[in-house]
Amino acid sequence: MQEIKVELTQNPKQKPADESKLGFGKIFTDHMYIMEYNPEKGWHNPRVEPYHAISLEPSAMVFHYGQEMFEGMKAYKTEDGRILLFRPDKNIERANNSNRRLCIPEIPAEDFLNGLKKLVEVDQDWIPTQPGTSLYIRPFVIATDPFLGVRPSDTYLFMIILSPSGAYYESGLDPVKIWIEDDYVRAVRGGIGEAKTGGNYVASLKAQVKAHDEGYSQVLWLDGVERKYIEEVGAMNIFFKINGKVVTPVLNGSILPGVTRASCIDLCRHWGLEVEERRISVDELVAAAKDGSLEECWGSGTAAVISPVGHLRFEDSVMQIGGGGIGPVSQKLYDTVTGIQTGKLEDTLGWTVRVK
């Protein structure tokens, strides 16, 4: 494990006065973590520095060929002053899965975790503590070769930045309305859908704007081949409760393997619920909504944690789920996951990691 140099800021910023007005991903802390890669030294020179703009050549490959990877995590401060990360090993493992798909050199897991802990420790006073708030953590890698040919870059920057944040959706735990898209496609098997990389997100914007214009907050994607099977919600994975069983799309190569998704599956099974990871066609969903067997629907993701879905729309079918309210499994998952994350519930599953 490499030693991290720490340079503390001489000009600390003013911390947000009102934690109810943080928003999401808008405010950044006093410091950032940075590590460089080149073929000679590998990943090297890890350091914590005052938060600052980065300077890149206009020819830097990230601007042209999209070679970039990111992760999303959160840190919480418990009532007794501990600082907790939630399953960081899973994010680090996924980051390196993404890196492999994107031809980015893998980051040593221990350096990743060490950088994460050090940065959060340095900026621990920025962790908000109001209900629903957290310190959002954004690790990311960008390709920096100043070169316009298409090939993997030889040089990279790995950075971590921190943002004290409120709920991802302004509506908080209120049920969201989701638009099932059958025109645009987010990702396809064989592509980069299971990697956490910009290309999947820019591909989603057009449909997201369309859905917003129609009054829907998110887009639920169908598979790119048959345009028939439910995939994910871009910023979240999706779960249904149909006829008493919890059902979620099976990871097929074009769906992001969510850490919150995996945690929901584990918890539901732990509670004795039957969980199926399988293909779910949109027709099955519409039929289940019609005959009343679609009991609940929720999204899972690091940013939103659990987001109940009150409405789904596919073409002309508008499906109201559970009377548009928060279902009991959604509520229990939210309470349990955030309870473990914030240290209010005992972490019997060993999911949290203490920063210090």
Place this chain on the structure above:
Amino acid sequence: MQEIKVELTQNPKQKPADESKLGFGKIFTDHMYIMEYNPEKGWHNPRVEPYHAISLEPSAMVFHYGQEMFEGMKAYKTEDGRILLFRPDKNIERANNSNRRLCIPEIPAEDFLNGLKKLVEVDQDWIPTQPGTSLYIRPFVIATDPFLGVRPSDTYLFMIILSPSGAYYESGLDPVKIWIEDDYVRAVRGGIGEAKTGGNYVASLKAQVKAHDEGYSQVLWLDGVERKYIEEVGAMNIFFKINGKVVTPVLNGSILPGVTRASCIDLCRHWGLEVEERRISVDELVAAAKDGSLEECWGSGTAAVISPVGHLRFEDSVMQIGGGGIGPVSQKLYDTVTGIQTGKLEDTLGWTVRVK
């Protein structure tokens, strides 16, 4: 049309001494063009400045959500000292098609062309003149909002940089070997395949590395739905001559609409060749190679212009085309397109635009 401010460098760089060693996209000129966007002012403040690194917040959306668009063009200096662009209107039109797909605000065509001309004029002494060389032009847009939620950015930078370049492939006009990929996928209908954006290129790297390791210089992609129909070569479109007819994949939404592709189609038809834009299955190709009716194959793109293909490989089928040499149509297209671009041939089709 907005007026462009010009600030000339006080420290001009040394120009490359040996034009035979330029490589591609490695050397950049003394100046760059930049224009900014925000919702209040629209695209504004167009200027030519000394070439310099750009400073961005680590939270700039381009690093996270891949909202970036680029174009590729070339400028040539004729023997009588004129400076020519090749069909810039087509690239500008395509740039705005890409922008629309990517939720990037459109760039006024006249400001785009004006910026292009002004920058090339300022750096005209950088245009190389040896055969096979040109001034490669890279316009690009990046999203700059310092924000971690997923939505279109409100602010952008549009830049143009210039790179005096030799042949895109080090082998020059020598026939290349191409690997037909059936494991990874570049793009799918409904996705971003027809937009010129980083996400399509990063998706291609893994297969490109695999092909390189097998001794192939490029990857020919199959469609993402049926994994059966020929699409494009990432950096080029693809043409075949089968049984006397020129055949190229029809634009289907996941193929980049190449300017050189369109020019090849026009020229071939002008010469009395029959050109079909249609679906071509890889099975048809393998069969045509076997029975001898696959007479020629070439790629077309701004960077490589025309690149003859001597070998294709699909799974266990290795297809040698035209004895592995340069076919007559490939050669004639190369000579004609580069002849028009460099002013050596009369531009009867009105494809070139004078910079000054």
